[in-house]
Amino acid sequence: MKNKSLVSINDFTREEHIRILELAGAFEKRPKQKILEDYVVATLFFEPSTRTRLSFESAATRLGARVIGFTDAASSSVTKGESLRDTILTVSNYCDIIVMRHPREGSARFASEVASVPVINAGDGANQHPTQTLLDLYSIRKTQGKLDNLNVAFVGDLKYGRTVHSLVQALCNYNTTFHLVSPQELKLPSSVKMNIKDRNLAYHQHTDLMEVIPKVDILYMTRIQKERFADPLDYEKVKNSYILRNNMLSGSRENLKIMHPLPRVNEITIDVDENAKAYYFTQALNGVYVRQALLAAILGVVE
Amino acid sequence: MEKEEVRKELKVSAIENGTVIDHIPSESVFQVIKILNLSEYKEQLLIATNLDSQKMGKKGIIKVSNKFFKSDDINKIALVAPSATLIIINNFAVTEKKQVEVPGHVEKIVKCFNPNCITNNEDISTRFTVIDKKELKLSCHYCEKITARGNMAFR
Ligand SMILES: [Zn+2]
Secondary structure, three states: OOOOOEOOHHHOOHHHHHHHHHHHHHHHHOOOOOOOOOOEEEEEEOOOOHHHHHHHHHHHHHOOOEEEEEOOHHHOHHHHOOOHHHHHHHHHOOOOEEEEEEOOEOHHHHHHHHOOOOEEEEEEOOOOOHHHHHHHHHHHHHHHOOOOOOEEEEEOOOOOOHHHHHHHHHHHHHOOEEEEEOOHHHOOOHHHHHHHHHOOOOEEEEOOOOOOHHHOOEEEEOOOOHHHOOOHHHHHHHOOOOOEOHHHHOOOOOOOEEEOOOOOOOOEOHHHHHOOOEOHHHHHHHHHHHHHHHHHHHOOOOO | OOHHHHHHHHHHOOOOOEEEEEEEOHHHHHHHHHHOOHHHOOOOEEEEEEEEEOOOEEEEEEEEEOOOOOHHHHHHHHHHOOOOEEEEEEOOEEEEEEEOOOOOEEEOOEEOOOOOEHHHOOOOOOEEEEEEOOOOEEEEOOOOOEEEHHHOEEO
């Protein structure tokens, strides 16, 4: 993986994904290792995303790297009309690796082609967010002890959620049975469903959340946004159907874990937080270990 | 293609040297002219549409004097008129005939339909992988979205 950019989840093979997850496990045991002391990590956030940026900066800093960069386009030369190409070429001179987030789809792929250093995509518009996918895989593997042959439910906005799309793609490598729970208006796009069909994996589409809860090992919740509906009345009709409450979990499997990419609004009620099956905050913490693993592997300080 | 038919048409309006684009669906003739920028062409140009064709019912044909298209242009033709045939004429004689073919990769000529794609917002050439030649589906190398026949535009 040395010097390899990570733009899309499929840029890395299944074996490389597993290697990252193993490395992340080692960093979880020993998060502070000064193995990147001679390195400079640039975090270029062309749009603000405090959560993702802090996670990367925490990962880099715990490994002893120096972090440079900007936190939104306004504080960079982008507002002066500089092209993305020029920004990336310039920053390449100052760092050993670029972490970037950008509002346009395809920006990270383009940056990886012009940069002289590897690029990690921290989100390019609605397209990809591979480090989120890897931390999701890490969380699933850690809580279930394996990635293969699991029953995974995705709940909520399956149409627009890039987190869901990438994770579905990634899980297609692991003989997953998919349970897709969403209102009619927000079903998983056929282009993503194609991945499941290509692998001949089982998937079940539901509109009722209750009926899938007893069947699954992972319940991956997402937020349904009002602005996704052409008719606000359609939103009103479904908005309460995809809220997870603690009392709904009574018939669930012992090993069930509830995941969510955060931030949550109201799709998981607060009383679920007390349940040992709630995993979303730990899931976010796992992001730091996964990002440590990626930085270390791509910079070539670990094999 | 029916040899008789070709000879007859070439006789009617033969060109000495150049390219005949035959078997264009009638409704695509003006699109072919547009994407090849032929409305600006300064030499002899013969355009016919709604001709009878055994193979296609109705077809269009474009004859371009002293023009031999490069692969970029040939690819463009394939994207709007996959049934088209190119006939190369030298000295009033047919020296080569080829069926246009949808390429595996398309660069520069097609616009990505996704308005939020980086190629529509910075000065960047587009790149696509053709994932379905029959239905004409192009997957953007950058934003990974699919541009299909119905929403295809040319740069
Ligand atoms: Zn695109």
